Amino acid sequence: xSGLPIVxxxxxxxxxxxxxxxxxxxxxxxxxxxxxxxxRDRRExxxxxxxxxxxxxxxxxWEFQPEDGITVGxxxxxxxxxxxxxxxxxxxxxxxEVTDDDAGxxxxxxxxxxxxxxxxxxxxxxxxxxxxxxxxALGLGEPIAVSALHGRNTGDFLDRLVETLPEPxxxxxxxxxLPQLAIIxxxxxxxxxxLNKMAGEERVLVSEIxxxxxxxxxQVVDLDGELFEVIDTAGIKRRTKIKDDIEYYATLRAHDVxxxxxxxxxxxxxTSGATHQEQRLAEEISTxxxxxxILLNKWDTVSEDERLHTEDSVSDRLEFVSWAPVLRLSAKxxxxxxRLPKAIRxxxxxxxxxxxxxxxxxxxxxxxxxxxxxVRKGKRPRIIYATQAETEPPTVVLFVxxxxxxxxxxxxxxxxxxxxxxxxxxxxxxxARRRHxxxxxx
Numbered sequence: 001x002s003g004l005p006i007v008x009x010x011x012x013x014x015x016x017x018x019x020x021x022x023x024x025x026x027x028x029x030x031x032x033x034x035x036x037x038x039x040r041d042r043r044e045x046x047x048x049x050x051x052x053x054x055x056x057x058x059x060x061x062w063e064f065q066p067e068d069g070i071t072v073g074x075x076x077x078x079x080x081x082x083x084x085x086x087x088x089x090x091x092x093x094x095x096x097e098v099t100d101d102d103a104g105x106x107x108x109x110x111x112x113x114x115x116x117x118x119x120x121x122x123x124x125x126x127x128x129x130x131x132x133x134x135x136x137a138l139g140l141g142e143p144i145a146v147s148a149l150h151g152r153n154t155g156d157f158l159d160r161l162v163e164t165l166p167e168p169x170x171x172x173x174x175x176x177x178l179p180q181l182a183i184i185x186x187x188x189x190x191x192x193x194x195l196n197k198m199a200g201e202e203r204v205l206v207s208e209i210x211x212x213x214x215x216x217x218x219q220v221v222d223l224d225g226e227l228f229e230v231i232d233t234a235g236i237k238r239r240t241k242i243k244d245d246i247e248y249y250a251t252l253r254a255h256d257v258x259x260x261x262x263x264x265x266x267x268x269x270x271t272s273g274a275t276h277q278e279q280r281l282a283e284e285i286s287t288x289x290x291x292x293x294i295l296l297n298k299w300d301t302v303s304e305d306e307r308l309h310t311e312d313s314v315s316d317r318l319e320f321v322s323w324a325p326v327l328r329l330s331a332k333x334x335x336x337x338x339r340l341p342k343a344i345r346x347x348x349x350x351x352x353x354x355x356x357x358x359x360x361x362x363x364x365x366x367x368x369x370x371x372x373x374x375v376r377k378g379k380r381p382r383i384i385y386a387t388q389a390e391t392e393p394p395t396v397v398l399f400v401x402x403x404x405x406x407x408x409x410x411x412x413x414x415x416x417x418x419x420x421x422x423x424x425x426x427x428x429x430x431x432a433r434r435r436h437x438x439x440x441x442x
Contacts, residue, residue, distance in 0.1 A: 008085035012101035020148035094120035185267035194331035223341035263291035273313035291347040347425030379403035
């Protein structure tokens with residue numbers, strides 16, 4: 001969608017693909033761990049070298065003899081990335097012998113017309129750099145020996161990569177930023193299934209095993225003729241349930257996605273209902289200022305008793321975000337999914353709503369006269385002026401004299417604002433500012 005050339009980074013597990021990707025994008029964008037199989041989905045990042053921008057696609061480790069269903073999925077994802085790429089970066093391990101998995105990737109490259117750059121990673125010393133002759137057996141020519149971890153020879157590699165990129169086309173007009181939709185929820189509630197159904201392709205691995213998605217996955221999708229950037233995230237666990245660094249960083253990135261999203265689609269398992277974890281997530285989403293749509297997934301498999309339990313749990317645990325629309329659907333079958341685009345647009349519109357200042361002050365005068373702020377510490381505060389300072393989310397600032405309004409009165413004002421204007425799906429911030437009397441200087 002961006003018009004940039006696509007560079008797919010492929011190779012067998014644990015050769016340092018994600019480390020090399022982090023070196024290319026100059027930040028710790030991809031999860032890196034000593035264990036194989038950490039990267040499972042295609043992830044895309046923008047990189048630049050010598051004035052040329054390109055998209056880097058980090059893929060899961062390719063295995064020639066898959067051991068389970070997830071490994072088969074990883075291989076298929078890597079093969080799809082190769083077919084879609086303008087250039088392939090094939091990463092091998094300079095410190096180990098050639099494996100069947102290395103040979104399997106090499107055969108794929110030899111059967112395609114896609115240009116490639118052959119990299120021997122983990123050449124952390126001059127000795128290792130001079131000991132890569134065994135990789136010639138793959139039939140891909142001489143590899144470029146690099147150390148993604150320490151940066152050795154990565155400049156030479158990038159020069160070769162940029163030379164291999166297709167010639168730049170005519171400049172593309174800069175497009176308006178797309179609204180960002182984040183898919184958030186506990187592990188195994190159907191987040192990746194939802195993204196695949198929205199995208200119309202198997203973009204993300206789907207498995208019954210919780211934790212299949214490790215990193216946020218970005219995908220541009222067309223919903224009823226309008227483009228959105230949808231981000232699937234790792235299932236967010238409670239801190240006491242996080243077992244290792246991989247889960248920690250995956251959860252950390254998911255929280256970062258919430259802070260940047262325009263609208264969050266919070267997926268709740270319809271068979272188990274809203275839990276304390278959804279309660280915490282909803283609070284975080286509201287605090288971040290993102291719009292919110294609650295999706296009760298797997299609704300086609302839920303019994304009548306389970307439906308009552310789920311709906312009661314949402315009313316009970318998520319009452320404080322009762323302003324968020326609730327949709328009942330099935331990501332797997334697509335049942336009722338057609339209602340989602342309209343709900344998203346509705347929330348985006350309400351999140352951008354602005355109240356004219358004269359109307360706002362007129363309403364506040366009426367509310368304050370009918371329900372004056374309570375006396376606190378012997379003083380009754382008085383709102384003398386109000387303005388909407390921001391949208392996305394709507395933020396109303398109250399200038400107050402002679403006291404503190406308190407959180408209860410701020411909630412009262414928020415509720416009256418919601419009664420007067422449609423802010424469905426959007427948090428509304430009401431902030432008080434003290435305004436002191438100014439004495440004239442003689």
